[in-house]
Amino acid sequence: MNQVKNPLEDKLRWGVLPPVFFPSAILVMLIVTGVIFNPETSDSFFSALNVWVTTRFGWFYSLSVVIFMVVCLTIALSQFGNIRLGADHEKPQFSFLSWVAMLFSAGMGIGLLFFSVGEPVTHYSKPPLPQDTHYELAQQAMDVTFLHWGLHGWAVYAIIGLCLAYFGFRHNLPLTIRSALYPIIGDRIYGPIGHIVDIFAVLGTLFGVATSLGFGVSQINSGMNFLFGVPVSDLVKMGLIAAITAMATASVVSGLDKGIRRLSELNLILAVCLLAFVVVLGPTLVIFSSFAENLGNYASVIIDRGLMVGAYAEDDTWINNWTIFYWGWWISWSPFVGMFIARISRGRTIREFILGVLIVPTLLVFFWMTSFGNTALDMIAGGYTELPALVKDNMPVALFVFLDQLPLSFITSFFAMTLVITFFVTSSDSGSLVIDIITAGGNIHAPKWQRIFWAIAEGLVGATLLAAGGLGALQAATVATALPFTVVILFSIGGLLRGLSMEYRKAQGAEAAADIVGGGVNMPWKLRLHSILAHPSKAKVEDFITRIARPALHDVMREIEAQDTSAEAFLADDSADLIITHQGEPSFRLAIKPVPHKAPVFAMATATGNDSGADEQYYRAEVFLSDGGQNYDIYGYSHEQVIHEVLNHYNRHMHYLNLSRAHPSHLEKE
Incomplete structure (x- = not known):
């Protein structure tokens, strides 16, 4: 709900x-x-x-x-x-x-x-x-x-x-x-x-x-x-x-x-x-x-x-x-x-x-x-x-x-x-x-x-x-x-x-659904290390969301609508915010947003790519679900890796829906 x-x-x-x-x-x-x-x-x-x-x-x-x-x-x-x-x-x-x-x-x-x-x-x-x-x-x-x-x-x-x-x-x-x-x-x-x-x-x-x-x-x-x-x-x-x-x-x-x-x-x-x-x-x-x-x-x-x-x-x-x-x-x-x-x-x-x-x-x-x-x-x-x-x-x-x-x-x-x-x-x-x-x-x-x-x-x-x-x-x-x-x-x-009890079943669904192989795990290790150490500016994160994340969510949206006639998927205007609705059941929602953080003092400007210095603010491309922020960064992921990350969360959501159907409640409806 x-x-x-x-x-x-x-x-x-x-x-x-x-x-x-x-x-x-x-x-x-x-x-x-x-x-x-x-x-x-x-x-x-x-x-x-x-x-x-x-x-x-x-x-x-x-x-x-x-x-x-x-x-x-x-x-x-x-x-x-x-x-x-x-x-x-x-x-x-x-x-x-x-x-x-x-x-x-x-x-x-x-x-x-x-x-x-x-x-x-x-x-x-x-x-x-x-x-x-x-x-x-x-x-x-x-x-x-x-x-x-x-x-x-x-x-x-x-x-x-x-x-x-x-x-x-x-x-x-x-x-x-x-x-x-x-x-x-x-x-x-x-x-x-x-x-x-x-x-x-x-x-x-x-x-x-x-x-x-x-x-x-x-x-x-x-x-x-x-x-x-x-x-x-x-x-x-x-x-x-x-x-x-x-x-x-x-x-x-x-x-x-x-x-x-x-x-x-x-x-x-x-x-x-x-x-x-x-x-x-x-x-x-x-x-x-x-x-x-x-x-x-x-x-x-x-x-x-x-x-x-x-x-x-x-x-x-x-x-x-x-x-x-x-x-x-x-x-x-x-x-x-x-x-x-x-x-x-x-x-x-x-x-x-x-x-x-x-x-x-x-x-x-x-x-x-x-x-x-x-x-x-x-x-x-x-x-x-x-x-x-x-x-x-x-x-x-x-x-x-x-x-x-x-x-x-x-x-x-x-x-x-x-x-x-x-x-x-x-x-x-x-x-x-x-x-x-x-x-x-x-x-x-x-x-x-x-x-x-x-x-x-x-x-x-x-x-x-x-x-x-x-x-x-x-x-x-x-x-x-x-x-x-x-x-x-x-x-x-x-x-x-x-x-x-519905919250508990939702957590059960997330635990039961194994992650699909993909996401950051399959990233080449040097590129993954660079992503971990990166402290990009807001402009760079927004560029990543525009060029990589939003098109990836768009592809998921089109494929969902093509394969599942009972679902309706759409992207919020001008943002990387995917919503998938199921008739009479809770919606799936995933957004990727730039979130500001203070750069750690040990990071160096040459390593971070932040020309203004490591002691200033940097941004992360963080994942948000309907329950709130997930507190991890996907900046540097490829188009395909972003899609797999979305599917990991969507897979958990589908397990949650299966559990919900066994225990119907008004709370589970929009």
Whole structure:
């Protein structure tokens, strides 16, 4: 499957995809309007909705996130791990540090600051299972916190991001959730089924981000109250949402590289500074020893509590309010974060992508939670017994009363509040960018007005739900919108596995097809040595492609059409790019292109034939297939040798088609 053009592009109007954009926008506006005019009814509705979803489908959420984690690890450790998310020759767009910074900012953000103190202290004072001693209470509190912020959640992001990146960058399908279903339903992803899937993704993203925004403004308002005496009120929160949404809009208009990347790197720097402050001036030894023990405990907790849904509990309220909410929150964020990490991960291998998304952010989050959580628990053990009550009465203020026990509390609290704001902006602008891509049919260059629209919509949803029912309404909306999308993810996994199996069969075909004798092997050895040592200019390589390579491809094209009436072969205009199509099956494509390289320092101008000197740029005539560059040079081959090289690759392609016919799939069709 090598989609050349996105079929959704023909359906775009004003830069957007109407069957996705307008239903999504109308549903959002109806919800906002309904909440504004019926706040009391809305509060009751969201409360009942939360109880209904968590009670009846808590098991489904828990089982699903375990499946996501197992599938991710299995793929990463399998032969599929070497597949690159893009063409074979592509390299990652962003450095590893920038990539991790954007993963951390988009995937965690506000929640990390909101819960880092509040959650461990809450589990300590109100434990899910009764314990007798401070040590047992503290250990259980950190065990549960690690469970909620560990591999389960990041596996949700990883599986969606992998589906999007694989089908979007490897097979040139639209960068939207619907593309993961292509191996299952084929071209119907471009119709109503695909539109509905993307609408679910938009709503899940919108409410997931809105929930984080609700946490963020609550924490900022509490910080302002703690530092400056600003009253905690809905009016202040609405003003904060309006101000920060404006900042997020400016960032998202700047684009991924200028706005979001720079803000993400700033977030990481600020977060590391705050973390270092707590580690150095807090109980350093306690933090590091607790981190080691917490990791060990997590290894058992991930199995022991991973599927706990309260089936044998007299009261499942705690599990529904915490664990099930977290799974719903992770899932509702997955279209947003999955799309975002796919967008920034082009060029990485599947193994690098999965292990990077699962392990690096998880370890960072665990160390963060240990540093803040265990320090807070150590404060309680040391006599700060008022902390649990303060957190119980007002969780958004937990971080600030915690910092108040450390030196320079005013400065660090103001610093923390600034960090909440930058995380707030990053979450909002990243979410807007993702929704923008989805409602534009996968077009990453959608109009700026649409980005502005969705940034404002996120602020409206967060403000209205916060005013109507507080954080409870936001949590209920998050858990509810995650339910249909969980089903979508499970189907997407089926599509991903079918797609990867085709990759494996393609590799089998290449291995099974022996090379036809020819190519560089039969070149006279002196001429072959000259070809190896040559460092020609761009003009010389282009001349080789024009005189030798393109005529050779032309001869193959004519012979294919003469011998195989079921195939159609053609050369792209003015280039050495041969395409052979087979009815209803994947096309064969081979191109020969000039690729620049820096000449090695040991090469001499007299030997290379490069009159300008060996230390300058030279070019190679490299072979490209539909999967990307093959990283070898055929400069100096004769007409006949170029033909044999083409036939070697075409022979492998025919073996791949034979294997494909034995295992038919939508993915194998154009």
